[in-house]
Amino acid sequence: GQNIDQPTEMTATEGAIVQINCTYQTSGFNGLFWYQQHAGEAPTFLSYNVLDGLEEKGRFSSFLSRSKGYSYLLLKELQMKDSASYLCAVRVHNAGNMLTFGGGTRLMVKP
Amino acid sequence: DAGVIQSPRHEVTEMGQEVTLRCKPISGHDYLFWYRQTMMRGLELLIYFNNNVPIDDSGMPEDRFSAKMPNASFSTLKIQPSEPRDSAVYFCASSHLNEQFFGPGTRLTVL
Numbered sequence: 001g002q003n004i005d006q007p008t009e010m011t012a013t014e015g016a017i018v019q020i021n022c023t024y025q026t027s028g029f030n031g032l033f034w035y036q037q038h039a040g041e042a043p044t045f046l047s048y049n050v051l052d053g054l055e056e057k058g059r060f061s062s063f064l065s066r067s068k069g070y071s072y073l074l075l076k077e078l079q080m081k082d083s084a085s086y087l088c089a090v091r092v093h094n095a096g097n098m099l100t101f102g103g104g105t106r107l108m109v110k111p
Numbered sequence: 112d113a114g115v116i117q118s119p120r121h122e123v124t125e126m127g128q129e130v131t132l133r134c135k136p137i138s139g140h141d142y143l144f145w146y147r148q149t150m151m152r153g154l155e156l157l158i159y160f161n162n163n164v165p166i167d168d169s170g171m172p173e174d175r176f177s178a179k180m181p182n183a184s185f186s187t188l189k190i191q192p193s194e195p196r197d198s199a200v201y202f203c204a205s206s207h208l209n210e211q212f213f214g215p216g217t218r219l220t221v222l
Contacts, residue, residue: 031209033209033210033211041215042202042213042214042215042216043154043202043213044213045210045211045212048209048210087154095167096142096159096161096166097142097144097159097206097208097209097211098144098156098159098166098167099144099156099211100156101153101154101155101156102153103153104153104154
């Protein structure tokens with residue numbers, strides 16, 4: 001199976017930068033995903049990494065190091081609406097599009 | 112496309128009753144996933160289908176849970192008999208390539 005770890009909660013200030021880390025242990029790694037979930041809503045896709053390096057998408061960036069089993073999600077110019085849970089998920093070979101999710105990091109953005 | 116559609120959005124039932132949750136995936140998506148989310152256990156995969164065929168049901172908690180996908184546009188998750196510990200939000204998601212699209216979820220309360 002997969003073991004995925006991410007911090008339970010983080011707090012940051014509006015306008016700042018925050019980095020949410022995710023470590024995983026798995027065999028047959030075939031991609032790492034980040035999802036955002038606002039309270040009472042469904043998860044929505046943010047990013048996908050399968051190769052090492054940084055993927056940038058507007059204010060959000062995601063980094064992957066396969067050799068270290070490590071990823072982070074970087075949120076810049078934080079806005080109040082970024083307060084949400086951020087879920088890290090791993091996909092492995094021979095499991096189709098099945099994802100295993102971490103417990104999520106609840107981010108609170110304060111004024 | 113209207114996205115993934117789930118019904119009902121809320122369900123309150125009494126212990127011992129049968130519960131049926133419904134999902135219509137996005138047209139053209141060949142993968143369908145059923146998840147359960149609770150505060151204690153996070154987002155857990157229950158079962159997934161590929162081209163209407165169940166591929167991995169190892170996440171189904173016990174025989175009280177069953178899922179079907181009679182065609183590419185419809186799936187059901189049934190709990191019979193329901194128990195209070197089944198109270199959770201149940202999400203359906205579908206995908207074709209990398210990104211999974213989640214439905215709005217069904218909030219189930221078993222009294």
